Amino acid sequence: xxxxxxxxxxxxxxxxxxxxxxxxxxxxxxxxxxxxxxxxxxxxxxxxxxxxxxxxxxxxxxxxxxxxxxxxxxxxxxxxxxxxxxxxxxxxxxxxxxxxxxxxxxxxxxxxxxxxxxxxxxxxxxxxxxxxxxxxxxxxxxxxxxxxxxxxxxxxxxxxxxxxxxxxxxxxxxxxxxxxxxxxxxxxxxxxxxxxxxxxxxxxxxxxxxxxxxxxxxxxxxxxxxxxxxxxxxxxxxxxxxxxxxxxxxxxxxxxxxxxxxxxxxxxxxxxxxxxxxxxxxxxxxxxxxxxxxxxxxxxxxxxxxxxxxxxxxxxxxxxxxxxxxxxxxxxxxxxxxxxxxxxxxxxxxxxxxxxxxxxxxxxxxxxxxxxxxxxxxxxxxxxxxxxxxxxxxxxxxxxxxxxxxxxxxxxxxxxxxxxxxxxxxxxxxxxxxxxxxxxxxxx
Ligand code: MV4
Numbered sequence: 001x002x003x004x005x006x007x008x009x010x011x012x013x014x015x016x017x018x019x020x021x022x023x024x025x026x027x028x029x030x031x032x033x034x035x036x037x038x039x040x041x042x043x044x045x046x047x048x049x050x051x052x053x054x055x056x057x058x059x060x061x062x063x064x065x066x067x068x069x070x071x072x073x074x075x076x077x078x079x080x081x082x083x084x085x086x087x088x089x090x091x092x093x094x095x096x097x098x099x100x101x102x103x104x105x106x107x108x109x110x111x112x113x114x115x116x117x118x119x120x121x122x123x124x125x126x127x128x129x130x131x132x133x134x135x136x137x138x139x140x141x142x143x144x145x146x147x148x149x150x151x152x153x154x155x156x157x158x159x160x161x162x163x164x165x166x167x168x169x170x171x172x173x174x175x176x177x178x179x180x181x182x183x184x185x186x187x188x189x190x191x192x193x194x195x196x197x198x199x200x201x202x203x204x205x206x207x208x209x210x211x212x213x214x215x216x217x218x219x220x221x222x223x224x225x226x227x228x229x230x231x232x233x234x235x236x237x238x239x240x241x242x243x244x245x246x247x248x249x250x251x252x253x254x255x256x257x258x259x260x261x262x263x264x265x266x267x268x269x270x271x272x273x274x275x276x277x278x279x280x281x282x283x284x285x286x287x288x289x290x291x292x293x294x295x296x297x298x299x300x301x302x303x304x305x306x307x308x309x310x311x312x313x314x315x316x317x318x319x320x321x322x323x324x325x326x327x328x329x330x331x332x333x334x335x336x337x338x339x340x341x342x343x344x345x346x347x348x349x350x351x352x353x354x355x356x357x358x359x360x361x362x363x364x365x366x367x368x369x370x371x372x373x374x375x376x377x378x379x380x381x382x383x384x385x386x387x388x389x390x391x392x393x394x395x396x397x398x399x400x401x402x403x404x405x406x407x408x409x410x411x412x413x414x415x416x417x418x419x420x421x422x423x424x425x426x427x428x429x430x431x432x433x434x435x436x437x438x439x440x441x442x443x444x
Contacts, residue, residue, distance in 0.1 A: 001316055002026050002077045002101065006070045007041065009081030010060060012367045012386060013292070014041035017079045020308035029073045031066055033059035035377040040369045047073045054379045060084045063091050067098055077101040077315060079308075083381065086291040087114060103315040105270045105290045112266055113288040117160035117198040123285040126265035128258045131277065131284040133200035141181045145174060147199050154202040157181060159188035159195075163287055165235030167191060170202050203284075205435040206277035208232070209244050210289075211259035212299045214310055215268045216320045223256040224303045225329045227273075227295055231423065233346065233439040238416070239423060240295035241334040242302050245394060245432025246278060255283050256324075262288065271296075271311050279435075294337070294386070297367060301333035301390040331390055332397040336405065336420040338368075338385040340376045343419040344444065350378040354412035359404040363390040363397075366408075376413060384415070394432065398424055419444060 005021055006029040007014045014030060018041060021028045030045035035054035042048045049069035052059035059065065061084055070078060078095050080086035086104065089111040095102040104110070113119045117137045124130050132151040137160055138144045148155045148171065157180055159167030167188045169180040181197070189195035208229045215221040228244035229237050243252070259274040262285070273289040296307045305327075314320070340349045352375045358366045368385035370376075376384060387404055391397040402424050405417055422444050423429050429438070 002312065004029060004046075004073065004075045004077075005103070005312070006031065006066070006073065006075035006078045006100075007045070007081065008060065008066050008078050008085055009083070010036055010039060010041060010380065011369045011383070013081040013294075014039075015044060015369050016367055017081060017308055018044045020306060020312060023306075024309060024312060026312070029069065029075050031060075031069050033379070035379055038374075040371065049073060054377065056084065056379065063088075063094055067094060067100075070100055071098070075100065077103055077312075079103040079311070080291065082291050082294055087289070089114065101315050103270070103311055105268055105272060109266050109268050109272075110290045113290050114163070115160055116158060116163055116287060117196065119288055120198065120285065122266060123262050126261045128262050128285045129283060131200040131203065131286075134198045137196040137198050138181075141178050144181055144199050145177055148174065148177065151201045154204070156200050156202040157184040157197050158200065159184065159192060159197055161188060161192035161194040161196070167197075203277055203279045205437055206230075206279040207244070207246055207435050208275065208286075209247065209255070209278045209283065210273045210275045210293075211256055212296070212307070213259050213263050213268070213272050213274060214314065214320055215263050215270065215272070216314050217269055217317050218319045220320050221260045221263045221268070222320055222322070222324045222327060223259050224299050224305055224307075224327055226252060226255060227298055229295065230434055230436045231429070231438050232436065237295065237337065238439070239334065239336055239420070240298050241332065241394075241397070242298040243329055243332065244278075251278075251281070251283065258283070258285070270314050271307055294383070295335055297365060297386060297388045298333040298335050301365070301388060302329045302331055303327060304330070331392045332394040333388060333390045334394075334397045334401050335386050335388045336401060337383050337416070338387055338408070338410070338420075339382040339416045340384050340413050341382050341416055342414045343416050348378065348382050349414035350376040350382075351413045352376075353384075353410060355409055356411075357407070357409035358385075359387075359407035361404075363400055364388070364404050365390070370410075384410070387420075395430075398430060 004027040028045040030048040051065035085091040092107040169184040212224040231239040365388040389400040
């Protein structure tokens with residue numbers, strides 16, 4: 001087992017990783033920017049190193065500073081959390097070259113899944129359903145028009161190097177194609193330095209459902225069921241839940257098995273998430289995320305798994321320790337992301353939190369790094385807390401979330417709490433009837 005883990009992250013996920021390490025008897029190293037000197041992850045870690053100025057580029061994204069911090073403090077592994085360097089294959093390679101363990105998948109799996117067009121081809125070859133579309137990247141607009149004519153409009157152009165909704169263009173008819181193809185290429189070239197794009201049939205009202213997987217170095221892969229992530233705005237998730245109100249047992253089993261097939265096809269190791277679009281009873285592979293995700297707690301609640309602990313155990317070469325048959329989903333869990341934002345305009349609302357009171361009681365979990373008097377810096381993501389509930393049924397989980405939102409007090413800044421209260425009270429949300437279009441159509 002590792003004796004000391006460096007956490008290359010900040011905020012609630014850094015604290016979540018420290019919590020797992022403490023329970024495992026592993027020492028921790030926090031790295032922080034100048035803006036984060038007074039952060040809880042710095043206080044709770046055994047060691048801490050300032051790795052640079054406030055802007056992420058010069059601190060949480062600085063590979064050399066982070067490696068130096070690991071060497072100075074004698075860490076033997078690095079946990080990247082989510083965001084920042086978590087899906088940077090180059091970073092994973094450097095970590096390994098420095099005789100440190102990267103707590104995550106092999107660099108080649110990160111690189112392969114980072115190329116969305118190749119990931120799609122890999123899924124197809126593994127027998128995982130993909131959305132009808134181009135075979136690999138598209139080189140000319142004529143090629144795009146040929147594929148689009150075969151599968152029918154609308155179609156969507158996606159950047160191979162994109163993901164998470166960046167670099168996408170919808171075409172409703174052939175006359176849109178030329179402009180959108182050029183725009184998509186130029187945007188992708190500018191944003192990612194790689195102008196390659198691929199094409200898919202555009203699904204108009206899909207649900208976003210993802211499968212949590214784990215693979216160990218001994219060839220065992222299991223899944224921990226799904227998360228429903230359709231409630232999002234501009235590709236930022238707002239609410240996640242598990243299980244999805246849309247899936248029956250048979251579809252859940254098939255989606256889980258498809259996710260496992262993809263992992264096995266690429267020799268995947270550690271925690272990962274396979275994202276699917278689900279519409280009219282069919283599911284299609286969309287992307288794979290090769291990191292721990294923000295919404296992992298809803299899976300932890302319904303499976304009793306400790307995902308971070310498992311990541312660390314797998315990284316040391318231990319086996320998963322249970323079989324697929326032993327994974328059981330119990331009850332229902334919902335997570336609301338509490339952001340320091342205007343709840344209507346979604347503009348950032350950094351500043352000093354003058355009062356902060358978190359709900360407790362049965363079935364409530366709050367993952368946060370905020371405390372009374374904390375100043376939310378303007379440099380990073382606006383998420384300040386995750387409010388997670390667990391109950392026997394979905395209806396009970398919604399009722400529990402409503403009372404937990406009422407009992408959550410954040411003063412001094414604007415937050416998305418009022419928005420979550422409105423969504424929890426929405427009839428379509430309560431019925432479980434929604435798609436990724438929910439927020440576009442939601443009146444608030
Ligand atoms: C799509 C789609 C419809 N049809 N692909 C958005 C995030 C990126 N991972 C892919 N995305 C989408 N791809 C086809 N062929 C709709 C979306 C999409 C979406 C997906 C999941 C969650 C929210 C979304 C919001 C808008 C668009």
